[in-house]
Amino acid sequence: MSMHSHPAAVIGASGYTGLELTRLLARHPHLRLASLYSDRWSDEVAGSRVPLDGPAAALRYRPLAEGERADAEVVFLATPAEVSADLAPKLLAKGARVVDLSGAFRLEDPAAYPAWYGFAHPAPALLAEARYGLPELARGKLAGARLVTNPGCYATSIALALAPLVKAGLGLSGGIAVTGLSGVSGAGRKASEDYSFVEVADDLRAYRLGKHQHVPEIEQTVARYAGACGPISFTPVLVPIRRGILATITIRLEGAPPAGLADALRAAYADEPFVRVLAPDKVNVKDVLHTNRCHVGLAVDARAGVVVAVSAIDNLVKGAAGQAIQAANAALGWPETTGLDLLGG
Amino acid sequence: MSMHSHPAAVIGASGYTGLELTRLLARHPHLRLASLYSDRWSDEVAGSRVPLDGPAAALRYRPLAEGERADAEVVFLATPAEVSADLAPKLLAKGARVVDLSGAFRLEDPAAYPAWYGFAHPAPALLAEARYGLPELARGKLAGARLVTNPGCYATSIALALAPLVKAGLGLSGGIAVTGLSGVSGAGRKASEDYSFVEVADDLRAYRLGKHQHVPEIEQTVARYAGACGPISFTPVLVPIRRGILATITIRLEGAPPAGLADALRAAYADEPFVRVLAPDKVNVKDVLHTNRCHVGLAVDARAGVVVAVSAIDNLVKGAAGQAIQAANAALGWPETTGLDLLGG
Amino acid sequence: MSMHSHPAAVIGASGYTGLELTRLLARHPHLRLASLYSDRWSDEVAGSRVPLDGPAAALRYRPLAEGERADAEVVFLATPAEVSADLAPKLLAKGARVVDLSGAFRLEDPAAYPAWYGFAHPAPALLAEARYGLPELARGKLAGARLVTNPGCYATSIALALAPLVKAGLGLSGGIAVTGLSGVSGAGRKASEDYSFVEVADDLRAYRLGKHQHVPEIEQTVARYAGACGPISFTPVLVPIRRGILATITIRLEGAPPAGLADALRAAYADEPFVRVLAPDKVNVKDVLHTNRCHVGLAVDARAGVVVAVSAIDNLVKGAAGQAIQAANAALGWPETTGLDLLGG
């Protein structure tokens, strides 16, 4: 396998996720950035938008509509769910391997789409084929995957902390209360008064209480891993940082706390290069920024009868572009860390 | 009652709470800022530190140690709990009315102090006399109070949202999971690497999980108001804003959600000038900044079997200095809004 | 003169300047908030948008187009320059006193409008009548003014520091280099990717170098006050704060620095309630936030042959709404500080 030998395309390259994918792919030793699609920057050179060197810098963004003809071995879709649902079948038909970063293929039940995503799924048959790209919890099915559905950012941070605890017997009948704090890039790039600096800075606000589309994804992911999962209540909060997620996960105990919970968590991730188990007050956003890491920790509060887990990721890396590359590595048979030796910052 | 006729002192005037008290007292129509105590700014004129006009601007900060001899009708203690516990009896003995903004007199059980505050209480007899200065939930006992114990900032925001819901029958046996997000001024003013700009900006971190000293205060306050209160789990999170608190409060339902919860909340605060009940995604920090308001809202998530309440205050106003003045107004027989017609910002 | 006896209207009430005007007018003892015009919030009640009490809270925003029929003694225009240029003559014809916060009437030379503002002035005759609402530098002409043209935010901060120095003999032939740092609310409220949180936070960027429309306004203001003023070079920079301006003004000396420059500055503002002269490294944004103050300071750098002045204001108060009320007070014969005893924050 020679250097940069596998052409890759990014469709939706000017959003925050697409931008991060572009940065990361430019340094991947085996994937070669072959084409970039974006209406916003159509016809501009990539080097004027991203700090790229070499041939990648000279690539020109092409209109999104040309994306379905992308001539690449791996195509990353950083497009809205409805666009991805339309593009993926066309690209698969052309023989490309597709890593979709939207929610278009995350839920296995097509009937869940109208309620959580607001549209009827146009390609329900693909839902069964799509492999969930969270290697730490679903590695087994990724090798050779044609269609990888990349997890949501909240779902990644929450499922990684929660799944081993549910497997250890917690929260099977519910009592899982999650508050998720997200930086503003999680809302995507858009011209909107709601996400303007003056409206967001110095502020905190909850949104979409109990209605966030990552809820069924988390429950499905945890249940696949742990065998079952009670319903989760989820309250997302917008906080004035550019990137990063911190989730607090409070799980009600039915009786005395099981012994060895922290050990169970540590054991689950002992061999994982990207997950670290720390004391819960050592888990923070800053230490995972610009890395593909997830930091998790837990505290048992016997007085209140709960276990509280805390989890942190960079929503654009482990919550999106980094994880997409990790999953692509797994699908293509490379070490998952390939191209992800990130510095942090 | 003539204008500015009642002399008031602030001990601990250079902390963020003391500073806010100074600002507010300078505009109070009946209280007159008579003396300010601070070691940090000892001998400086107040006008060089706070945008004051008139005689207040010419006041000089005096050393903290002189505070116990403060010659004022009302003395506001913006000092650490151990200092307040020492000063309050001396000032009461001099005949002053004392409003203490620390936790020194918040818990009625002296035995709770070593565990939650880390010191044995030196004046346990005063705990029974102290009146809790959260007028919306404990107004009845404030008239004429000699010693007002001002609520904690987290406790204020959480109890105001929670108490009417518990009174309506929720959370009596527990299942109350709270995440509280606080701006950095909540940690006080200090030279500390942990609270430096570079460490805090762009970051989120949880701290003191299940161990925050506001936990017993909230449980006690809600129980007094609602008759009972299950144990609360509380996870505080430090967020990069200067001031403000947003709390998310998830209460597990035992069965179907009781009808009319939002109405119960609205009814509880229908006549309150400082509490507004809004849709939960309209509750945010920005709208309460620099005001004495608390905004609360709730959502019922029947699928997950929970009610989620959201609450926002300015930790330095409704969570500290504004509430102290509101309670002092109540103790002195003035309308609670006196001097608190704040602009926001 | 009885309380709240003079009806006032705000046209363009939902922009950041209009919002601040609303807040301030609600507390003005003689002006009564009588009507608010905004398309964005048309038909909403003001109390749901601004922390108002009393009758002002019940006002409903009306469509902007109805503004020209505003029935008020004083009308504040917080509208774009072209809208103000159209509205002001109509309102004056109805007998209202007009305070315009846009640039529509700031330049005395109609010929300057196409170059600096991008439109030919539709009412050039009014330019001679408009009185510049910067009381500290142009108080003499404000008493009884029918049309007050409120200064720009950058112009206020820069002219207040510069004018007394030019009067003392500096910068008459130029050599005045200004860098102005502004918070994002200076760009107004708008849905724009350029001013989104993710684009602005953690960033600094210069814009409109040498082309900002406040340049001729500053030169004109200083020349009126000091008799002459050399050309000014001006580089505005967008910084990630919500509100506030800090300007650094470097003036080249022709020879040795004149003695007593700081004294000249202090003397110019000795009796001014809103301007403070401080050591230059004590001038900052935080101390003037939410106040109508301007803080200025200067340093002589004999080695480099320059004087450097520093100036700070809150762009929405002294740079807009506060100054508009100060000027209205002057026009109406009230003390300029009326309604402007602000707390800061």
Add this chain to the structure above:
Amino acid sequence: MSMHSHPAAVIGASGYTGLELTRLLARHPHLRLASLYSDRWSDEVAGSRVPLDGPAAALRYRPLAEGERADAEVVFLATPAEVSADLAPKLLAKGARVVDLSGAFRLEDPAAYPAWYGFAHPAPALLAEARYGLPELARGKLAGARLVTNPGCYATSIALALAPLVKAGLGLSGGIAVTGLSGVSGAGRKASEDYSFVEVADDLRAYRLGKHQHVPEIEQTVARYAGACGPISFTPVLVPIRRGILATITIRLEGAPPAGLADALRAAYADEPFVRVLAPDKVNVKDVLHTNRCHVGLAVDARAGVVVAVSAIDNLVKGAAGQAIQAANAALGWPETTGLDLLGG
């Protein structure tokens, strides 16, 4: 030359510069992180503080005092100037190559140290030997250098924009007014109320006007490159961002602006991998964050008789750690970009 074959040490590894050096060195293909010195983290493993992989993660910080015995081919000093002045001779005597990131060896005139740095230089003989590590302006002397003195962060950003313009004939007799905006990491890591989040956020403040120690460094650097340089006036401003510098440089023209200034700037950096010449309003901090790039631009303001240049760097990368590695690469004969293919972010 095999991979990671040259051992490198960082002394002062827990400051923000030391931390960035650690991150960068861990990815350098030829340098191998061999030892780290820090009193703050003495005896902790590096992997618990920096997102490192492989052997570097297992390194333990050693006490600073042991640094003088560092057994490495290249030693990076991220220590205060006085500490560097003491350590460098000892390490050179041991045969190490030293890259000093403090100001200890930046000025060629020992007599300048008391005035600008506050101490008499203890090793004045080394000032002549030290090679200034700004390759774009002083590459010629770097090959084989034993002692590299790494430029200051402000000096880097300002000299890179200014030097080619002075070479083109501007500013020879002065009239150079610089305002430099710096993120808070520029002040170093320390427990200080002045740099606490609450004091810095939402604020802007100027400091050390005309007295910053980078002034003589800039003048010396530009004069070496351009043959002469007039005195520079410099006003640094602290802004609420974690990292990054934006400088505005206003140069008074003596007559008509020379033609082709932008071309001169572009020509100066045509072959430089790390310097980009852009339109001045396209120069911003965000685009250079976490990269070793400097972006510069200029505007001619003929009306005001000035040229304004704008320059942006990441103070911790091109302003410190990245440039140190670039210069070490030059000294050791490797391509300057080695190990500096950074992603940005």
